[in-house]
Amino acid sequence: MITIIDYNAGNIRSVLRACAEAGAEAMTTSDPKVVVKAEKIIFPGVGAAPSAMEYLKKTGLDTAIKNAFMSSVPILGICLGAQIVLEGSEEGPQQCLGLVPGKTVRFKIDDKTLKIPHMGWNEVRVVKSHPLLDGVKKGDEFYFVHSYYPSPTDKQNIYATADYGGDFCCALGYKNLFAVQFHPEKSGRLGLQMLEKFTRWNP
Amino acid sequence: MLSKRLVICLDVRGGKLAKSIRFVDTKDIGDPVAKARQYYEEGVDELVFYDITASRENRDIMIDFVEKAASQIFIPFSVGGGIRSVEDATKLRNAGAEKVNVNTAAVLRKELITEIADAIGSQSTILSMDIRRVTPIEKIPSGYEIVVNGGITPMGIDALWWAKEGERLGAGELVVNSIDADGTNNGYELKLTRMLAEAVGIPVIASGGAGKPEHLYDVLTEGRADAALVASIVHYGEYTCHQLKEYLHGRGIKMRMSY
Numbered sequence: 001m002i003t004i005i006d007y008n009a010g011n012i013r014s015v016l017r018a019c020a021e022a023g024a025e026a027m028t029t030s031d032p033k034v035v036v037k038a039e040k041i042i043f044p045g046v047g048a049a050p051s052a053m054e055y056l057k058k059t060g061l062d063t064a065i066k067n068a069f070m071s072s073v074p075i076l077g078i079c080l081g082a083q084i085v086l087e088g089s090e091e092g093p094q095q096c097l098g099l100v101p102g103k104t105v106r107f108k109i110d111d112k113t114l115k116i117p118h119m120g121w122n123e124v125r126v127v128k129s130h131p132l133l134d135g136v137k138k139g140d141e142f143y144f145v146h147s148y149y150p151s152p153t154d155k156q157n158i159y160a161t162a163d164y165g166g167d168f169c170c171a172l173g174y175k176n177l178f179a180v181q182f183h184p185e186k187s188g189r190l191g192l193q194m195l196e197k198f199t200r201w202n203p
Numbered sequence: 204m205l206s207k208r209l210v211i212c213l214d215v216r217g218g219k220l221a222k223s224i225r226f227v228d229t230k231d232i233g234d235p236v237a238k239a240r241q242y243y244e245e246g247v248d249e250l251v252f253y254d255i256t257a258s259r260e261n262r263d264i265m266i267d268f269v270e271k272a273a274s275q276i277f278i279p280f281s282v283g284g285g286i287r288s289v290e291d292a293t294k295l296r297n298a299g300a301e302k303v304n305v306n307t308a309a310v311l312r313k314e315l316i317t318e319i320a321d322a323i324g325s326q327s328t329i330l331s332m333d334i335r336r337v338t339p340i341e342k343i344p345s346g347y348e349i350v351v352n353g354g355i356t357p358m359g360i361d362a363l364w365w366a367k368e369g370e371r372l373g374a375g376e377l378v379v380n381s382i383d384a385d386g387t388n389n390g391y392e393l394k395l396t397r398m399l400a401e402a403v404g405i406p407v408i409a410s411g412g413a414g415k416p417e418h419l420y421d422v423l424t425e426g427r428a429d430a431a432l433v434a435s436i437v438h439y440g441e442y443t444c445h446q447l448k449e450y451l452h453g454r455g456i457k458m459r460m461s462y
Contacts, residue, residue: 014299017274046324115404117326119375120205120429121248121459141206141459143279145326163204186301188243188278188462 002026002199003038005065008055009080010046018185022195032064040198041065041073044185045080046145049104050092052080062097069099069177076132076198077179082172083150085179091148100174102152109165117147118164124171124182130159132178132197133171140190142182144170149181176203206457207423208248208430209448210408211437213239214255215284218268220438221255236271242437243276245444246462250276251304251378251432254284255353262291266298273299283331283378292319296327304331304378307351310358310365313372320373329408330374334362334395335382347395354382366399377403378432380410388414388436391422400427408432416442416450423456 002019006012006028019026019042026042029035043065045052056062069075077085084096089104096104107116121141126133149168152158159178160171170181178201184191213235214221220235239250252272254265262285269282282295283304292303303323309315309330320328333354339346347362366377379399381392391412400407409428413419419431436442452458 011297011299013297014273017299018277020274021277112404115406117375118205119326119406120208122205137461140461186277186279190461192277 001038002040002042003035004028004042004044005035005061005081006030007045007052007059007061009052010044012044015042015044015078015185018192019195022192022199024195024199030059030061032060035061035064036067038068038073041068041075042078042198043075043081043085043179044078045084047080048091049080049084049089049096049148050094052084053092053094053096056084056097065097066099069175072176072203074198074201074203075099075177075179077177078185079146079181079183082179082181083148085177086150086152089148099177100152100157100172100179101154102150102157102172104148105151106148107164107168111165114165117145119145122162122164122182124160124162126160128156128159130171130173130178131201132194133159134197135193136160136190142170142180142184142187142191144182146181150179204457205429206248206459207428207451208408209246209419209444209451209458210249210251210430210432211242211247211444212251212253212410212432212434213438214253214434215265215268216255217261218264235268236275238438239272239280240275242444243278246448246459247278247444248459249278249430250280252280252282252300253304254282256284261285266294269295269298269300281329283329286319288315289318289322292328293322296323302327302329302376304329306331306333309369310349310351310360313368316369316372316374320375325373325375328374329376329378330366330369331378331380332362332365332369333380333382334392336392336395345398347398350382354385362395363398363402366403370403370405374405376406376408378408378410379428381412384412385410386435387412390414390418391426391428391431393421393426396422396426396428400429406430416447419447420451420454420456423451
């Protein structure tokens with residue numbers, strides 16, 4: 001059973017529906033007690049890091065997620081959930097969850113024809129193999145909508161990149177955490193395939 | 204780099220799929236969710252559901268419909284037709300639409316664009332524009348005028364001005380629909396599409412007139428569009444999504460080819 005964390009940050013029902021389509025049993029919760037006991041966690045989210053962190057702290061979900069991570073529960077972060085697992089973000093002065101060393105940074109693009117947010121289908125290039133990226137081939141594209149991206153301190157933690165005015169990290173992995181900047185729940189067959197692989201991932 | 208997008212529009216009337224020619228003479232052509240699912244599996248990059256009745260009574264049917272669609276297709280889709288308030292937009296977004304399209308109501312009260320963008324984000328707020336060619340006059344120097352109410356009421360508003368204004372107010376994307384080209388199968392209005400695409404910094408979805416794969420190529424190159432919207436050429440089985448994408452890819456357009 002996958003526990004999807006509902007923390008008032010965007011439409012998590014799309015993640016729930018995609019899990020159902022991928023054959024992954026899933027439920028949503030905003031209860032920290034449920035999160036701590038979860039078998040597997042999807043940590044989704046769209047929106048801004050400061051308000052998301054404020055909400056997580058207020059509800060105690062921040063501690064629950066950290067504890068789950070420390071006790072080796074497999075976690076899949078998506079979009080904002082791939083950003084606030086780092087220590088901080090250029091989006092605001094707040095501390096983030098700090099599960100992985102690094103920071104979330106904003107796109108700095110000189111090419112004025114490239115708009116922010118980076119929105120649409122873009123190629124995900126695997127730079128280091130990972131069970132959740134199995135089957136992702138050269139040229140495979142996923143759906144993105146974001147203005148910030150995760151930048152882990154140790155580049156060894158980068159598993160895939162995408163190019164938008166330069167390469168940026170779009171998939172990071174660290175211990176029992178894997179996190180993607182794109183939206184597997186909106187990326188068609190390839191995204192569903194990743195969710196299905198998550199059900200079988202036992203780090 | 205981002206790929207160009209193939210977008211399919213499905214006109215929905217009371218939960219049924221319809222296709223209009225020049226905005227009149229509509230007929231039902233099937234179940235829109237089943238059709239959407241088929242296009243999703245064939246590799247369409249994005250879908251648009253247009254509620255062509257757009258009456259208040261129909262609102263709940265549409266929300267129910269969006270819920271059904273969202274459980275069947277796992278790519279982004281937008282919903283348009285009769286969106287008059289932030290509440291409408293938020294409900295559709297919560298039901299599973301990635302984006303919403305505003306059109307007539309935004310022309311009548313332009314603050315609506317900002318209100319919706321503030322509530323659900325610019326990236327989810329699409330300004331859809333129905334445009335007809337006119338003789339340039341002082342009020343409409345570009346020679347393209349905004350029409351509303353499904354393409355029947357001319358507004359005396361210049362389309363070029365409105366596109367820029369829409370971006371300023373917070374729209375994250377534009378649909379440029381040519382009333383003159385719609386349903387003709389003679390190709391997109393390239394001049395109009397290019398003029399607007401060059402005037403704004405947000406993505407432009409070209410709409411109206413696609414009859415052959417070449418037309419898509421033309422509007423994505425010469426027309427400078429980021430996405431090409433089609434309807435009848437796929438609804439009636441003349442071309443499949445896959446054929447259109449293969450064609451564009453073969454001519455060097457960056458498309459999502461693995462699906």
